Structure formats: C-alpha cells, structure tokens
Amino acid sequence: MELLLKESAKIIKKSNYTIAFTGAGISVESGIPPFRGEYGLWNKYRPQVLDLSYFLNYPGNCWGYIREIFYDFFADAKPNDAHRVLANMERNKLLNAIVTQNIDNLHYDAGNNTVHEFHGNSKKLICLKCGQVYDVNDIDFENIPPKCVNDNEILKPNFIFFGEGIPQEAYSNSFAAAQKAEVCIIVGSTGEVTPASYVPRTAKQAGATIIEINPEETVFTSVITDIHLKGKAAEILNQLGKLLF
Structure with missing residues (x-):
C-alpha cells in the first residue's frame, strides 16, 4: 500500500x-448511509417516495419521508x-x-x-412552477409540505428524483x-x-x-x-x- x-x-x-x-x-x-446496499436507505424506505410522478400526485405523503430522511436525520452531518x-x-x-x-x-x-x-443538492428547494430556489435554512419544516411564497405551489428538494433528468x-x-x-x-x-x-x-x-x-x-x-x-x-x-x- x-x-x-x-x-x-x-x-x-x-x-x-x-x-x-x-x-x-x-x-x-x-x-450518511448510502441508498443501496446492506445498510442502504432503500432497505428502510420505499424508493417510491422519491419518484417524481408519485411526488407530484402525493406530495404531502412524500414530504413526511423527505423531512425525516434529509432534514431531520442528516441535518447535522x-x-x-x-x-x-x-x-x-x-x-x-x-x-x-x-x-x-x-x-x-x-x-x-x-x-x-x-x-x-x-x-443536485438537498440544501436547496425549488418551486417547480416559477423556478424560485430556497435555502433549506429558510424553510419551516414544522409545516409540511413547504410552499412557494410566489404562487403557493409545493416546493421540491432540488436534487434528482426518479424520473427526472x-x-x-x-x-x-x-x-x-x-x-x-x-x-x-x-x-x-x-x-x-x-x-x-x-x-x-x-x-x-x-x-x-x-x-x-x-x-x-x-x-x-x-x-x-x-x-x-x-x-x-x-x-x-x-x-x-x-x-x-
């Protein structure tokens, strides 16, 4: 070596x-555990929660898991x-x-x-309608799903979901x-x-x-x-x- x-x-x-x-x-x-493998997140959570089409249809449900995984559990990494x-x-x-x-x-x-x-980056959120980007430190995660101040649309973490390019x-x-x-x-x-x-x-x-x-x-x-x-x-x-x- x-x-x-x-x-x-x-x-x-x-x-x-x-x-x-x-x-x-x-x-x-x-x-921060990996997504895949023996101790990966997908052994605990369903990958569906980060599927774009599922998120668009059930944002409230997805955001409960998203907050737990990315903004409660990993926040102090x-x-x-x-x-x-x-x-x-x-x-x-x-x-x-x-x-x-x-x-x-x-x-x-x-x-x-x-x-x-x-x-992408989990420390940013984006409005899929107007494109406004928010810093995670400006978001109140006690009230989910978070919404855009411009158009009241639900915000999405600015990282790649399944189904996105x-x-x-x-x-x-x-x-x-x-x-x-x-x-x-x-x-x-x-x-x-x-x-x-x-x-x-x-x-x-x-x-x-x-x-x-x-x-x-x-x-x-x-x-x-x-x-x-x-x-x-x-x-x-x-x-x-x-x-x-």
Missing part, C-alpha cells in the same frame, strides 16, 4: 488537471477527513474539480469551490472536466449508477490515470482503474494528503 500511495502522490503532483469523482462511500463516514483533504488539495492547486453523486453539500462545507453536483449544467460541466482530466480519483463510488458512472469512464477514454479509493473492488476496478488504494476514504486520503502537502 505504501508504494501505491507514493506512486499516486507522484502522479497527482505531475498532473495538470485532476478531478475527483465521489459517491456515497465518502459520506458514510459522516453518518459534517464533513469528514476525506472531504477536508480534497478541499486542501484544491487550495494547493492539486485538484481542479469535483464531480459528486452526493446531494449532501459536504464538499462545499469542507471548503471546495468547484463542485459539479451531478444529482440530470441538470444540464452539471452534466455538461462534469463531462467537460472528465475530458480534460489527466488524473481522476474515484472515492466511494461503486460505479453502479448511470449516467454518473460514465464520468470516470470518459476520463479514462481521454487518457486519464484512474486512482480508485474504495474498501472493496467495484464495477470500476477491473475495467478502468489503474491504481486501487483499498481502504476507507478518510484513512486513505489522510495518508495520501501527508505525501502531497
């Missing part, structure tokens, strides 16, 4: 454009060392952009500035970054969710070196990964950070 870490640090230092591609695994250590190392990499000009599947805002909270949120700006920026990347660091993503998983694949096709940080092998490992740093995100990134800074 020590040799792989040193090799990874050397590659990153030489790179002119490095991106990180992050998934649920990086936020698990902040207390903080960035962990993995997030902080990536933020430090950006400050030290060793990381140019993050493409994240996560909706928890923790990369911004840690101090990153260039973050392409492929699936990827936001065009996030999609374009993510793949543009992938095409420029000389190094792509995968952190905590299994590669099972599309089209997000095409981002590191695009980087690989463009000639990038793929460094994967995951505790186990994933869909990426045998297909595009050049270096697999096997372990938890915070532990591996802390070790890598000591070699980079």
Whole structure:
C-alpha cells in the first residue's frame, strides 16, 4: 500500500488537471448511509417516495419521508477527513474539480469551490412552477409540505428524483472536466449508477490515470482503474494528503 500511495502522490503532483469523482462511500463516514446496499436507505424506505410522478400526485405523503430522511436525520452531518483533504488539495492547486453523486453539500462545507453536483443538492428547494430556489435554512419544516411564497405551489428538494433528468449544467460541466482530466480519483463510488458512472469512464477514454479509493473492488476496478488504494476514504486520503502537502 505504501508504494501505491507514493506512486499516486507522484502522479497527482505531475498532473495538470485532476478531478475527483465521489459517491456515497465518502459520506458514510459522516453518518450518511448510502441508498443501496446492506445498510442502504432503500432497505428502510420505499424508493417510491422519491419518484417524481408519485411526488407530484402525493406530495404531502412524500414530504413526511423527505423531512425525516434529509432534514431531520442528516441535518447535522459534517464533513469528514476525506472531504477536508480534497478541499486542501484544491487550495494547493492539486485538484481542479469535483464531480459528486452526493446531494449532501459536504464538499462545499469542507471548503471546495468547484463542485459539479451531478444529482443536485438537498440544501436547496425549488418551486417547480416559477423556478424560485430556497435555502433549506429558510424553510419551516414544522409545516409540511413547504410552499412557494410566489404562487403557493409545493416546493421540491432540488436534487434528482426518479424520473427526472440530470441538470444540464452539471452534466455538461462534469463531462467537460472528465475530458480534460489527466488524473481522476474515484472515492466511494461503486460505479453502479448511470449516467454518473460514465464520468470516470470518459476520463479514462481521454487518457486519464484512474486512482480508485474504495474498501472493496467495484464495477470500476477491473475495467478502468489503474491504481486501487483499498481502504476507507478518510484513512486513505489522510495518508495520501501527508505525501502531497
């Protein structure tokens, strides 16, 4: 592992454009469970509550679950060392952009500035009628479903529901970054969710070196990964950070 870490640090230092591609695994250590897997949210909740058509038909029912999952249970989640190392990499000009599947805002909270949120952000709500965006801190969750002050329409969390497309700006920026990347660091993503998983694949096709940080092998490992740093995100990134800074 020590040799792989040193090799990874050397590659990153030489790179002119490095991106990180992050998934649920990086936020698990902040207390946010993934949606899928043995301890995933879909073992406790029905995915239907985040289906757009179901939400439009039964917003009150959906909002009860949405508040519990995203605004009661996860409200106090903080960035962990993995997030902080990536933020430090950006400050030290060793990381140019993050493409994240996560909706928890923790990369911004840690101090990153260039973050392409492929699936949106739970810290914002949007009115589907007029497009007004609200900060979650301005919402009274004692009264649900929350409504827009302009037209009294029910607000929706500004992240992707089943049945919705990827936001065009996030999609374009993510793949543009992938095409420029000389190094792509995968952190905590299994590669099972599309089209997000095409981002590191695009980087690989463009000639990038793929460094994967995951505790186990994933869909990426045998297909595009050049270096697999096997372990938890915070532990591996802390070790890598000591070699980079």
